[in-house]
Amino acid sequence: MPPQFLFDLSTIDMDAVVADIDEIRKYNPQRGDMEHLNGITYFDDKGHVIGFKDVRREEFWVAGHIPGRPLLPGVLMIEAAAQLSSFFVRRILGWDGFIGFGGVENCKFRQQVLPGSKLYFICKQDRVRHRRFTSHVQGVVKGQLVFEATITGAAM
Secondary structure, eight states: OOOSSSOOOOOOTTTOOBBBBHHHHHHHHOOOOGOOOOOOEOOOOSSEEEEEEETTTTSSTTSSSTTSOOOOHHHHHHHHHHHHHHHHHTTSSSOOOOOOEEEEEEEEOSSOOOOOOEEEEEEEEEEEEEEEEEEEEEEETEEEEEEEEEEEEEEE
């Protein structure tokens, strides 16, 4: 059975770039090795957003995680998904200031992600109130669900 995504992707051009790295940098403070989004493919005002990371062979973690068989660390997948959620609440909802990571729940890693992959992050905002938000996120490579989690963030 194919994976059940958070929302219907059939009408979305996954190759589109509606916000490039320069646009993401206007809203997210991460730079250098901690910048984990390369672009935004889609967003709407209903809480749906899709971003992507080009998993490069020269990233800092490749040599050490795991030598001879590099695998993108799960914690970096979660970080990238949190950055996507942060972009959404700042760019679409208009929140000001720094958005902090508040937690992760119901996290499951289903497949490995290798250098050379394009990792899409599908995000659906669940709750937004009192300067806190909850996002459901999924990671997808070549149409396969590689992880899912619920992320909480807050305006600091």
